[in-house]
Amino acid sequence: MFESTSPEIQDNYQHQIEINQALTDGIHSAYYINFDDDSFIIEKVTDDVRKEFKKFIDSTECLYSKTADVYCSKFVHKDDYERMCLELNRENILSRLKKQHSFCIQYRIKKNPVYDGYFEMHFVDISRNENEHKAFVTVRCIDEQKKIEIKQQKELEFYETKAKESLDIINELSGSGFWYIEYDIDGNRTNIYLSDKFRYLLGYKNEKEFPNTFDAILERIYPDDRDMIYNKIHSLTDGREEFNVIVRIMKKDGRYSWYQSSAKALRYLNGKPRLVIGTFVDISENKEREFLNALVASMSKISYCIYVMDLNNNSYIRVRPYETLERMIKNGANLEESIKVWMQHVCPETRSLLEEFLVIENMKEFFKEKDKVSFDYKGIHGWTHSSFIVVERDENGVAAKVLWMCEDISDEMNKRIQHENELNKYFLLSYTDKMTGVFNRAAFMRDIEMYEELGAENIAVIYADINGLKSTNDFYGHDAGDKLIMKSVKTLKDCFMRKEDKIYRTGGDEFVILMTNVTSEEFDEAYNNLKDKLKKKEILSVGGIWAESESDIDLLTRKAEKFMYENKNEYYLNHPELDRRKK
Numbered sequence: 231m232f233e234s235t236s237p238e239i240q241d242n243y244q245h246q247i248e249i250n251q252a253l254t255d256g257i258h259s260a261y262y263i264n265f266d267d268d269s270f271i272i273e274k275v276t277d278d279v280r281k282e283f284k285k286f287i288d289s290t291e292c293l294y295s296k297t298a299d300v301y302c303s304k305f306v307h308k309d310d311y312e313r314m315c316l317e318l319n320r321e322n323i324l325s326r327l328k329k330q331h332s333f334c335i336q337y338r339i340k341k342n343p344v345y346d347g348y349f350e351m352h353f354v355d356i357s358r359n360e361n362e363h364k365a366f367v368t369v370r371c372i373d374e375q376k377k378i379e380i381k382q383q384k385e386l387e388f389y390e391t392k393a394k395e396s397l398d399i400i401n402e403l404s405g406s407g408f409w410y411i412e413y414d415i416d417g418n419r420t421n422i423y424l425s426d427k428f429r430y431l432l433g434y435k436n437e438k439e440f441p442n443t444f445d446a447i448l449e450r451i452y453p454d455d456r457d458m459i460y461n462k463i464h465s466l467t468d469g470r471e472e473f474n475v476i477v478r479i480m481k482k483d484g485r486y487s488w489y490q491s492s493a494k495a496l497r498y499l500n501g502k503p504r505l506v507i508g509t510f511v512d513i514s515e516n517k518e519r520e521f522l523n524a525l526v527a528s529m530s531k532i533s534y535c536i537y538v539m540d541l542n543n544n545s546y547i548r549v550r551p552y553e554t555l556e557r558m559i560k561n562g563a564n565l566e567e568s569i570k571v572w573m574q575h576v577c578p579e580t581r582s583l584l585e586e587f588l589v590i591e592n593m594k595e596f597f598k599e600k601d602k603v604s605f606d607y608k609g610i611h612g613w614t615h616s617s618f619i620v621v622e623r624d625e626n627g628v629a630a631k632v633l634w635m636c637e638d639i640s641d642e643m644n645k646r647i648q649h650e651n652e653l654n655k656y657f658l659l660s661y662t663d664k665m666t667g668v669f670n671r672a673a674f675m676r677d678i679e680m681y682e683e684l685g686a687e688n689i690a691v692i693y694a695d696i697n698g699l700k701s702t703n704d705f706y707g708h709d710a711g712d713k714l715i716m717k718s719v720k721t722l723k724d725c726f727m728r729k730e731d732k733i734y735r736t737g738g739d740e741f742v743i744l745m746t747n748v749t750s751e752e753f754d755e756a757y758n759n760l761k762d763k764l765k766k767k768e769i770l771s772v773g774g775i776w777a778e779s780e781s782d783i784d785l786l787t788r789k790a791e792k793f794m795y796e797n798k799n800e801y802y803l804n805h806p807e808l809d810r811r812k813k
Contacts, residue, residue, distance in 0.1 A: 612640030
């Protein structure tokens with residue numbers, strides 16, 4: 231088919247074999263490319279190539295980069311143009327040849343002026359050493375092959391759609407949804423499909439809302455059930471057991487419901503799973519009934535009182551009465567009056583959590599969207615956990631009967647409060663300067679990051695540096711230096727006393743004050759007060775700046791520091807003997 235005239239190819243038998251393999255039926259043209267000098271040699275152009283392309287070939291200057299750009303612009307289909315420009319880039323080709331030795335690129339040609347169809351470029355590395363960068367490339371028409379592939383793909387999609395439609399009908403009639411997972415011959419998951427009925431049972435309409443991915447399912451499964459589902463699927467694919475699970479999954483409205491799923495696996499001859507297909511049924515109604523029965527049974531052992539409230543008839547049933555409360559209720563089974571008496575047992579600081587909810591009409595409104603709610607509150611005997619669960623609705627779906635249970639959680643809450651207090655203590659310690667009690671540098675970095683992220687308005691920064699701290703330490707000892715530091719802190723605290731003012735010790739003798747939500751007048755008053763105090767005792771050099779709006783707090787701090795150094799220079803002019811810069 232082709233006789234090589236290149237001495238390089240004659241010298242390399244392996245390259246000759248690969249090039250001969252590249253030259254099969256359908257060759258359009260063949261070239262040698264030398265990327266080192268950006269040149270190429272035309273090895274072959276078949277007779278059936280149109281005149282337009284031959285004219286283009288004859289007009290080239292044998293520069294690869296220029297010819298590749300013109301070729302893409304003149305002949306490549308518009309939908310493949312950008313991709314081919316990247317594919318034919320010199321660096322991209324060399325990078326791929328370094329990894330693969332040979333590779334193919336498929337693309338479409340414009341209908342005019344050459345041909346409307348699919349083509350393929352086949353690149354083979356013919357470099358003899360790492361210092362050479364040469365390749366042999368052939369171009370062939372693969373249009374017929376591509377048309378067959380597209381036709382087969384469309385047929386597969388057609389039959390797959392018909393199969394899914396049939397399964398959808400069967401599952402619609404049975405009230406269940408189906409799903410399947412496909413695997414390759416090595417057992418790797420390649421595809422997952424969820425039926426429309428599957429999504430409907432969870433409150434979703436289409437694939438956009440709930441995509442066909444394993445992660446989309448896993449992230450909606452109740453956290454405590456995820457490991458179980460993951461292990462069950464692996465057990466099924468490994469052939470160890472059947473797949474039949476009951477699992478809680480979050481619906482679109484954010485509520486968890488109960489579902490049962492069963493599945494079977496079809497396998498390759500090597501035993502690896504080929505297809506896992508399963509059904510999906512909503513069992514929430516039965517499961518919630520079982521759950522409520524079990525809940526009442528278990529809660530009756532630990533709750534000090536249980537009542538069923540009849541919201542429509544303003545009454546209640548004592549399942550397990552609270553004797554102290556029962557003795558105080560004078561009007562029998564009147565729900566509203568009983569609630570008023572019960573509220574007297576709730577401490578004022580937590581009463582607001584309950585008093586609005588425990589109005590019959592408010593409860594009905596609240597339970598339109600929810601089936602249960604819980605409150606933790608403090609009563610006269612200690613902390614209580616109250617749960618309210620809808621056990622019956624009327625024909626309009628309005629809550630009619632609600633189970634109300636109270637559990638003593640005093641020990642748990644006291645431990646939780648103690649733990650939170652300890653955490654807060656350690657948190658404050660990590661951001662507090664041990665010696666002075668003001669915030670430390672870590673707190674400063676945390677806060678400026680927060681302000682820069684959220685934005686800050688009406689903010690001021692004051693930069694302060696202690697004068698003569700090193701001299702005090704050297705001549706009078708560190709105890710005297712510590713007293714100077716504490717005196718400096720007291721001076722700053724006397725001037726910046728608002729709750730929004732924060733003082734940070736950012737170095738041994740350096741402090742930064744952040745004032746937020748401060749007007750320019752408030753800043754001027756506090757800053758001038760500080761400077762007046764420092765006229766009497768020059769223990770600090772300071773610089774300050776106010777900004778109406780500033781997101782770069784670090785920049786504002788540097789400006790304040792600059793003003794501080796100007797103040798420091800004035801101090802050294804008056805006290806040259808303390809100027810360490812001259813020593």
